[in-house]
Amino acid sequence: MEQIMKEILVYISSYTQENPVGIRLYALELATGKLHSLGHGIQLSQASYMAIDSNRMKLYAVSETGEYEGKAGGSVAAYDIDAKTGHLTWLNQKPTYGGAPCFVSLDQTGSCLYVSNYSKGNVCAFPIVEDGKLGEASDIHQHEGEGPNVSRQDGPHAHSITPDYNNRFAIAADLGIDQLVIYDMDIAGRKLKQHSEVHLQAGAGPRHIAFRLKASCLYVLNELNSTVTAMRYDQAEGKASPMQTISTLPREFKSENTGADIHISPDERFLYASNRGHNSIAAFAIEEKSGMLTAIGHYSTLGETPRNFAITPDGEYLLAANQNSGDVRVWKIDRASGELIDTGHAVEVPQPVCIKMLALV
Numbered sequence: 001m002e003q004i005m006k007e008i009l010v011y012i013s014s015y016t017q018e019n020p021v022g023i024r025l026y027a028l029e030l031a032t033g034k035l036h037s038l039g040h041g042i043q044l045s046q047a048s049y050m051a052i053d054s055n056r057m058k059l060y061a062v063s064e065t066g067e068y069e070g071k072a073g074g075s076v077a078a079y080d081i082d083a084k085t086g087h088l089t090w091l092n093q094k095p096t097y098g099g100a101p102c103f104v105s106l107d108q109t110g111s112c113l114y115v116s117n118y119s120k121g122n123v124c125a126f127p128i129v130e131d132g133k134l135g136e137a138s139d140i141h142q143h144e145g146e147g148p149n150v151s152r153q154d155g156p157h158a159h160s161i162t163p164d165y166n167n168r169f170a171i172a173a174d175l176g177i178d179q180l181v182i183y184d185m186d187i188a189g190r191k192l193k194q195h196s197e198v199h200l201q202a203g204a205g206p207r208h209i210a211f212r213l214k215a216s217c218l219y220v221l222n223e224l225n226s227t228v229t230a231m232r233y234d235q236a237e238g239k240a241s242p243m244q245t246i247s248t249l250p251r252e253f254k255s256e257n258t259g260a261d262i263h264i265s266p267d268e269r270f271l272y273a274s275n276r277g278h279n280s281i282a283a284f285a286i287e288e289k290s291g292m293l294t295a296i297g298h299y300s301t302l303g304e305t306p307r308n309f310a311i312t313p314d315g316e317y318l319l320a321a322n323q324n325s326g327d328v329r330v331w332k333i334d335r336a337s338g339e340l341i342d343t344g345h346a347v348e349v350p351q352p353v354c355i356k357m358l359a360l361v
Contacts, residue, residue: 005030005359006029006030006031007027007028007029007030008027008028008030008312008313008357008358008359009025009026009027009028009038009086009357009358009359009360010025010026010027010028010035010310010319010355010356010357011023011024011025011026011050011052011059011086011355011356011357011358012024012026012321012328012349012352012354012355013044013047013048013049013050013061013352013353013354014047014349014350014351014352014353015046015047015048015064015323015350015351015353016043016044016045016046016047016351017351018326018350018351019350019351020043020045021041021042021043021350022041022042022043022044022045022046022047022061022063023041023042023044023047023050023059023061023088024037024040024041024349025037025038025039025040025041025086025087025088026038026328026347028312028317028319028330028357030312030314030316030317032343032345033316033317033330033331033332033343033345034330034343034345035319035328035330035345035346035347036347037347038085038086040085040086040087040088042079042088042090044061044063044077045063045065046063046064046065046074047061047062047063047064047353047354048061048062048063048064048101048102048103048353048354049061049062049102049103049104049308049353049354050062050104050354050356051104051105051106051113051356052081052356052357052358053106053110053128053132054358054359055110056110056132057080057081057082057083058078058079058080058081058091058110058128058132059078059079059081059088059356060076060077060078060079060104060106060113060134061076061077061079061104061354062074062075062076062077062096062101062102062103062104062115063075063076063077063093063101064100064101064102064118065099065100066099066100066119067099068095068096069095071095072099073095073096073097073098073099073101073117073120074095074096074098074099074100074101074117075093075094075095075096075101076093076094076096076101076104076113076115076126076134077090077091077092077093078090078091078092078093078128078132078133078134079091080132081358083360084360086358086360091131091132091133091134092133092134093134094126094134094135094136094137095137096115096117096124096137097117097120097122097124097137097140098117098118098119098120098121098122098124099117099118099119099120100117100118100119100120101115101116101117101118102116102117102118102159102160103115103116103158103159103160103161103208105160105161105162105163105170106128106163107163107167107170107185107187108163108165108167109167109187110128111127111128111187111190112125112126112127112128112185112187112190113125113126113127113128113134114126114161114163114170114192115161116158116159116160116161116172117158118157118158118159118175119157120142120158121142121143121144121155121156121157121158121174121176121177122140122141122142122143122156122158123140123141123143123158123161123172123181123183123192124137124139124140124141125137125138125139125140125190125191125192126138126190127190135190138189138190138191139190139191139192141181141183141192141194142156143156143158143172143174143176143177143179143181144156144177145176145177145179146176146177147176147177147178147202147203147205148202148203149203149205149224152175152176152205152224153175153176153177153178153203153205153224154176155176155177156174156176156177157174157175157176157177158172158173158174158175158176158181159173159174159175159206159207159208159223160172160173160207160208160209161173161183162208162209162211163185164211164218164233164235164238165211165213165235166235167185167187168184168185168235168238169182169183169184169185169195169235169238170182170183170185170192171183171209171218171240173206173207173208173209173220174206175205175206175207175223175224176205178199178200178201178202178203178204178205178206179197179198179199179200179206180197180198180200180206180209180220180240181194181197182194182195182196182197182198182238182239182240183195184238195238196238196239198231198239198240198241198242200220200222200229200242201222201225201227201229201245203224203225204222204224204225204227204229205222205223205224205225206220206221206222206223206229207220207221207222207223207259207260207261208220208221208260208261208262209221209262210262210263210264210271211233211264212264212268212286212291213268214268214288214291215232215288215289215290215291216232216233216234216235217230217231217232217233217291218231218233218240219231219262219264219271219293220262221248221259221260221261221262221273222245222259223258223259223260224258224259226247226248226249226257226258226259226275227245227246227247227248227259228245228246228248228259228262228271228273228282228284228293229242229244229245230242230243230244230245230246230291230292230293231243232291243290243291243292244292244293246284246293246295248273248275248282249275249278249282249298250278250298253278255277255278256277257275257276257277257278258275258276258277259273259274259275259276260273260274260275260276260305260306260307260308261273261274261306261307261308261309262274263309263310263311264286265311265315265333265338266311266313266314266315267315267335268286269285269286269288269338270283270284270285270286270296270333270338271283271284271286271293272284272309272311272318274301274306274307274308274309274320275298275306276305276306276307276323278298279300279301279303279304279305279306279322280298280299280300280301280306281298281299281301281306281309281318281320281331281340282295282297282298283295283296283297283298283299283338283339283340284296284338285338296337296338296339297339299331299339299340299342301320301322301329302322302329302342302346303320303322303324303325303326303327303329304322304323304324304325305322305323305324305325306320306321306322306323307321307322307323307352307353307354308320308321308352308353308354308355309321309355310355310356310357311333312357313357313359315333315335316332316333316335317330317331317332317333317343318330318331318333318340319331319355321349321352321353321354321355322352323351323352323353324351326348326349326350326351326352327346327347327348327349327352328346328347328349328352328355329342329345329346330343330345330346331343
């Protein structure tokens with residue numbers, strides 16, 4: 001008889017100005033959407049983005065600092081995940097050769113890890129050895145250029161690097177130069193080779209991307225002008241071409257806002273993006289064949305500055321991390337309409353930054 005999963009583990013990272021604990025462990029009850037602490041936490045200075053290898057039971061997290069071990073730059077840490085409890089055990093930590101590392105990702109085989117350094121404006125690759133530890137950085141690529149926004153685009157600011165679903169290309173979104181920089185992935189050599197660039201609207205500030213397998217599309221969350229750009233993605237050639245840009249804000253909202261995160265529902269019917277300022281999740285329907293977006297609505301996160309959010313693997317819930325109000329809240333996703341329904345469940349978390357989930361079998 002197939003066992004029905006009752007809970008899923010939720011790892012939440014936090015900045016550490018207010019509290020030294022950088023990563024905390026929670027459980028989400030799948031029947032109710034209730035989130036509760038499992039009483040486990042580890043210290044990691046300015047813990048930011050995380051990535052999980054569920055096959056090898058490892059978690060990787062960047063430490064978004066400007067200095068590590070007396071040298072300029074941040075670091076990335078590797079942890080072992082206990083298969084029974086989900087508890088983390090530190091394995092090792094490596095410098096990222098750039099300040100404020102803000103994103104970490106894994107290739108599909110789990111043998112190579114990628115980091116984007118916001119302050120330095122570069123991306124780097126790390127080999128993952130057999131025990132899940134990180135080797136020294138095996139490749140570093142420095143971006144060049146600037147954008148029209150003087151206060152935010154004085155130089156390159158690599159904000160994410162995401163491997164595609166075929167494990168052939170990795171796409172770096174650089175907020176500072178309004179570009180997607182596409183790299184060939186040499187998995188065996190743990191190297192990246194610059195392949196092509198996609199120029200977005202001047203001042204857009206691309207931050208994160210999400211892939212959609214159906215219709216071969218990718219979507220870019222633009223931080224500075226609060227938009228999502230839908231693109232046709234040629235997975236064979238590693239090329240992307242814009243086909244639509246749509247605002248994440250309601251027309252009547254005229255105050256300051258920056259976009260933060262973007263995710264697609266597991267059934268690939270809906271896309272969500274977070275707004276910091278409007279403090280909401282924008283929901284869109286994805287047209288099945290074309291991949292074009294139609295706005296559904298905007299849903300208050302009932303807190304301040306939703307930096308990151310995550311969707312459960314079954315597509316039933318959305319969890320949003322309100323950084324400035326210090327809480328993570330849970331919404332039920334209407335699977336038919338894509339609308340979000342507040343469950344009333346929330347937990348207090350100091351300065352939450354990133355949410356990642358893991359199902360223990």
